[in-house]
Amino acid sequence: QVQLKESGPGLVQPSQTLSLTCTVSGFSLTSYNVHWVRQPPGKGLEWMGRMRYNGDTSYNSALKSRLSISRDTSKNQVFLKMNSLQTDDTGTYYCTSATRGWFAYWGQGTLVTVSS
Amino acid sequence: IQMTQSPSLLSASVGDRVTLSCKAGQNINNYLAWYQQKLGEAPKLLIYNANSLQTGIPSRFSGSGSGTDFTLTISSLQPEDVATYFCQQYNSWTTFGSGTKLEIK
Numbered sequence: 119q120v121q122l123k124e125s126g127p128g129l130v131q132p133s134q135t136l137s138l139t140c141t142v143s144g145f146s147l148t149s150y151n152v153h154w155v156r157q158p159p160g161k162g163l164e165w166m167g168r169m170r171y172n173g174d175t176s177y178n179s180a181l182k183s184r185l186s187i188s189r190d191t192s193k194n195q196v197f198l199k200m201n202s203l204q205t206d207d208t209g210t211y212y213c214t215s216a217t218r219g220w221f222a223y224w225g226q227g228t229l230v231t232v233s234s
Numbered sequence: 235i236q237m238t239q240s241p242s243l244l245s246a247s248v249g250d251r252v253t254l255s256c257k258a259g260q261n262i263n264n265y266l267a268w269y270q271q272k273l274g275e276a277p278k279l280l281i282y283n284a285n286s287l288q289t290g291i292p293s294r295f296s297g298s299g300s301g302t303d304f305t306l307t308i309s310s311l312q313p314e315d316v317a318t319y320f321c322q323q324y325n326s327w328t329t330f331g332s333g334t335k336l337e338i339k
Contacts, residue, residue: 153328163277163320163330176327212276219324220267220282227276
């Protein structure tokens with residue numbers, strides 16, 4: 119069955135870089151798009167960016183200057199890197215898969231706290 | 235595209251018919267999904283393409299609308315439906331609404 123799982127550090131210092139990994143199973147990264155979505159505590163959902171099945175990437179314009187998404191298809195992994203983190207980047211980060219726009223499968227999420 | 239959900243908080247009784255609203259800032263055709271998020275969990279897809287029920291979702295959930303106005307209806311509210319509900323447009327990139335928190339009266 120389709121599964122996604124996020125991993126990464128729970129705590130990041132201000133101004134540092136966040137690195138997260140999404141490990142997928144049950145589908146191929148060359149067939150489906152993988153997106154990153156984040157959620158500040160008690161707030162709504164924000165789309166961050168995506169890795170398309172063909173290797174192309176797209177980013178939320180508000181985050182584009184700080185964000186990079188890449189992948190390793192041999193390991194079934196998608197990576198997120200975001201630099202210059204601030205306290206308002208604190209939240210739960212999800213990876214999710216989409217075929218035609220809607221997000222049918224989600225990882226459990228990983229909480230990232232930005233604090234010194 | 236701005237997505238506006240109302241109300242932000244809804245309190246209803248078990249068995250009630252509940253209606254949640256989502257309005258798009260411009261025409262999004264029927265490119266709208268609804269998600270249910272329970273406390274501490276990831277969002278779960280309920281509805282896609284405005285009115286298509288995701289596999290495994292109870293039939294008491296239904297979606298309607300097109301263009302700019304959309305509705306999620308729960309025909310008979312159950313205790314396990316306590317959650318926050320988000321809408322998402324995918325007509326132009328993707329954006330989410332701010333959510334409706336549903337509680338039992």
